[in-house]
Each structure stands twice: as C-alpha cells, then as structure tokens.
Amino acid sequence: MISSISSVVIIGAGAYGTALGIMLAKNGHKVFLWGHNPIRMRALKINRFHHHFVPDLKFPKLLFVEDSLQVALSVARDIIIAVPSNVFNSVLIKLKPHLRFDSRIILATKGLESKTGRFLQDVTREILGQEIPLAIISGPTFAKEIAMGLPTAIVVVSNNSLFIKDLENLLKCNNHFMVFIHSDFVGIQLTGVVKNIVAIASGISDGVGFGANARIALITCGFAEMLSLGLAMGGKLSLFTGMAGLGDLVLTCTDNQSRNRRFGILLGQGVGVSNAIKKVGQVVEGFNNTKEVRILSHQYNVVMPIVEQIYQILYHDKDVREAAFCLMKLSV
Structure with a gap:
C-alpha cells in the first residue's frame, strides 16, 4: 500500500494537473509537477503559484516543480498524465525512454485520439506496451475546486486490484475527496x-x-x-x-x-x-x-x-x- 510519504509524478502543468498536484501535496504526498513549457515551469518554480489558474493559492511545500522530465520520472513509480488530448501521443513518446521498470500510469486526460477516435487507453498500450499497469480517473471535477480542497467525487477504473487499492489511498483526502471504483x-x-x-x-x-x-x-x-x-x-x-x-x-x-x-x-x-x-x-x-x-x-x-x-x-x-x-x- 502507498504510504503517506509516497511520491507521484504529474505530467501536465495546466489547471487540472496543477490542481491534482496541490491536492495530493496537501494530503502528505511528494508531488513532482512537470510541464512542456520551460518558461512557464521556471515561473511556477520561482513564484510557487499558478498565475493563470489560482494566483492567490500558494503551492504546498511537498509540491515540487521539476523542469527535467527524466528526473521527474526517476523519483516516482506512479505517473498521472494530465495533458490535452491533442498532444497525448507526443507526450507518451517523450516519456517512454525515461520510465522506470515499475512505473504505473494514471490517465487523467479526457479525450480521444485525433482523427481516429481511438481511446487513449489503446494509444497508451500501443506506445508504452501491454504490460504497464494502467488506471483512468474521471468524474465531475472542476480543477479550481479540487485545488481549494472543496468536496469532490472521482471515479477510478483499473483491472489491477493492487493498483486500485493504492490509488484509493493516494486520492482520499480527509473525506473531502470521495473515490468510487469501477471496471468500465x-x-x-x-x-x-x-x-x-x-x-x-x-x-x-x-x-x-x-x-x-x-x-x-x-x-x-x-x-x-x-x-x-x-x-x-x-x-x-x-x-x-x-x-x-x-x-x-x-x-x-x-x-x-x-x-x-x-x-x-x-x-x-x-x-x-x-x-x-x-x-x-x-x-x-x-x-x-x-x-x-x-x-x-x-x-x-x-x-x-x-x-x-x-x-x-x-x-x-x-x-x-x-x-x-x-x-x-x-x-x-
């Protein structure tokens, strides 16, 4: 089971990725946030808040802004992908060479593959392989309310029972973050x-x-x-x-x-x-x-x-x- 000092990597420093990072860091987890734009990432690292998202909300101490993708992926096995669907393929290709042998993927991106309509689950399997543990999170969640710690419900889907249990422990946050499990x-x-x-x-x-x-x-x-x-x-x-x-x-x-x-x-x-x-x-x-x-x-x-x-x-x-x-x- 994931402990209270577990680490997680979030790929995507937009509103949703940042919100998940803030929530998880507040919940006692080390969070390493990576985004593709070096200038924006430097600003996040220096200012410790997201100017375009919640400028009045300082990052928790356990939220670390990491500008090196290789370093970020080396420090944690659990990787949350929270990027727009139109860049999903290119991001997976970029992170593949740096994955750990025990890496696990959590998809927080909502969308389909451009032009084909394929599920992102299938794209992930094609690029990263069939064996990598995979979970998907979704639900009625506005990023700002997650970051503010307001009550929120989310659904987790995976066919790996241990991964599901770990994700429950990772996501549950003082009864403010309700986790529902499904298999669909x-x-x-x-x-x-x-x-x-x-x-x-x-x-x-x-x-x-x-x-x-x-x-x-x-x-x-x-x-x-x-x-x-x-x-x-x-x-x-x-x-x-x-x-x-x-x-x-x-x-x-x-x-x-x-x-x-x-x-x-x-x-x-x-x-x-x-x-x-x-x-x-x-x-x-x-x-x-x-x-x-x-x-x-x-x-x-x-x-x-x-x-x-x-x-x-x-x-x-x-x-x-x-x-x-x-x-x-x-x-x-």
Whole structure:
C-alpha cells in the first residue's frame, strides 16, 4: 500500500494537473509537477503559484516543480498524465525512454485520439506496451475546486486490484475527496468526451437565450445519445448513470467553470468559432473531439443529433441559431 510519504509524478502543468498536484501535496504526498513549457515551469518554480489558474493559492511545500522530465520520472513509480488530448501521443513518446521498470500510469486526460477516435487507453498500450499497469480517473471535477480542497467525487477504473487499492489511498483526502471504483474502461473514457460536446450545445442554447427549460431538454437528450453510443460500444449502464457519466455531464453543462459551456455560450452570442476559442483561453476539448465522436457514431450506427449539429456548426459554418432551433426540435 502507498504510504503517506509516497511520491507521484504529474505530467501536465495546466489547471487540472496543477490542481491534482496541490491536492495530493496537501494530503502528505511528494508531488513532482512537470510541464512542456520551460518558461512557464521556471515561473511556477520561482513564484510557487499558478498565475493563470489560482494566483492567490500558494503551492504546498511537498509540491515540487521539476523542469527535467527524466528526473521527474526517476523519483516516482506512479505517473498521472494530465495533458490535452491533442498532444497525448507526443507526450507518451517523450516519456517512454525515461520510465522506470515499475512505473504505473494514471490517465487523467479526457479525450480521444485525433482523427481516429481511438481511446487513449489503446494509444497508451500501443506506445508504452501491454504490460504497464494502467488506471483512468474521471468524474465531475472542476480543477479550481479540487485545488481549494472543496468536496469532490472521482471515479477510478483499473483491472489491477493492487493498483486500485493504492490509488484509493493516494486520492482520499480527509473525506473531502470521495473515490468510487469501477471496471468500465469504455464508459469512463467515452463519457469524459461526449459530455463536452453536449456542454457546447447547452452553452449555445443559453447564449441564444433559450432558457432553463431548453437547457435541461438538451442535457437529457445528450445523456440519451451518450448512453446509446456507450452501450453499443460495450460500456456498462452503471458507469453512465453514476458520477463519471451523468454526474460529469450535468456539471459540465450547467456551470460556467466549464470551458466547453463557455465556448458554447460565446457561439450562441454570435462570436465566431476561432474567436470564441481565443476568448475561452484554454483548450476546448469538445471542439477537438466532435469529429472523433461523430466517426464513432457512424461506426456503431448510433444516431446522435446533438453531435451532428455541433459538428455542422464547428466545421461547416452552420448558422448557430438555425442549429439551435434544430436541436430543440429534436429534444421535444
């Protein structure tokens, strides 16, 4: 079992990776945080806070900012990957030569492989090998609230019972961080992707001014689309109706901390796609993965009207108000 002085490496110094690092360090673990941008990492090391994330929250003493990937990977066996999905492959390739013989991977990235729609679990196995222990964490989690120590629930999936037990001990934090265990690799990866697309639709609806009734109708229909695709791909109903499924969907669609929802609101207000992404100022995973989810829906013969309308808006310049009215017709 992992002790209270265990070490963990976090790859990705964005909002989510930093938040997990702060939480784990507060919980008594040594955390080594690595990011790809040397200038930003130097600033984090000197200032001991994340200027773009929570500037008023100082890093705990046990959170170490490490600018050498080789050094970071040498000091801990457990590695949390928290990078955007569009750079996931390149990051794994970069870290592979420096892995320890006993390294274990925890995927915190939500997304699919660009252009193929493959699960990141499969990408990891292809690049790092079939034998490396692998777990996935997901759930209704906003980074800032994790960093602040507010009550949060997360779901852990792995087929390695010892790894799961270790992760429970690693993540549990004075009853503020609730850990739920599941076995559904398909569901935990798919829900973390589709919910972002539905959140864009929810934001568009609010940006256009349709109101709360329309928002809930879209969320309900979005859940049905997500569930239909998930079951067709072999996912388990209990995952979709739990924290990582319905819980994460509702959170992402209803709170403006969600960058995908904010992106949708801007689109609904008439801001163009490129400018809306710039205004959000963070990676909009729903934009990146709409194409891939559409590919999956066609592969599995699942009709997903919300995904289709968002795809037409993002990639074929469909009028946002026209698409919003189409969505509402499909939701009633």
